Amino acid sequence: MLLEIKDLTKEYIRGAASFRAVDQVSLSVSQGDFVSIIGRSGSGKSTLLNMVAGLITPTAGSIAVDGQSIPSLSDKEASRYRNSKIGYVPQGHSVLSNLTVLDNVRVPFCFFKRKGDGSLRALSLLEQVGIPHLAQAYPKQLSGGELRRVSIARALINDPVLLIADEPTGDLDMHTTADIMKLFRDISQKGTAVLMVTHELDTISFGNRTCVMNSGVLTERPAT
Ligand SMILES: Nc1ncnc2c1ncn2[C@@H]1O[C@H](COP(=O)(O)OP(=O)(O)OP(=O)(O)O)[C@@H](O)[C@H]1O
């Protein structure tokens, strides 16, 4: 099993009371799975993904990727984990404004010592997300959907075993959304597990599993 989540809980305190943003979630994801997570705003989807990415610490429960426990990693180990094992497309915009599009895509490649400079691979990913002509542009010259595609290309630069994508097509048109979903499906068929949060129900047919998040509780929909 590539990703094994057991009884994962995140409690937050709001005012005087605490509540569970993620409530005893269990989920097993294999290599090649493409899992879509849907659910209302505020139901805990991003909190779940951020725990899997090692960005926030759970209150209780366990997460293992390739048999390695994510919450027990040190900061340094968590950085290496994020850089080598996972690709992460965050919900908000996260590109660096002083770097070109190409260099933004290359950033994760350059973090730890790797052969080459990643330019060719970055360019090939920009082609796959449909914006090779913007390689030398700066983020402020791009539209919201183009910026989103930069962060998708950046998430794939290090060939992750697990791609975590939080509403990756939220600001894309139908046609581009379908292209990106086909790309995710291809990647999953080549063995990368995909964990995607989406509000667009059209996109879930590209995956093989669908889960619904409701007030922190995750339920898998039976396959149809
Ligand atoms: N750092 C925090 N402190 C307190 N409450 C938080 C914190 N982060 C998130 N929350 C709350 O936890 C709940 C889940 O938030 P989360 O961002 O996971 O929702 P979501 O399902 O991703 O929503 P959306 O679809 O709007 O992105 C929300 O009620 C949110 O207000």
Ligand SMILES: [Mg+2]
């Ligand atoms: Mg969210």
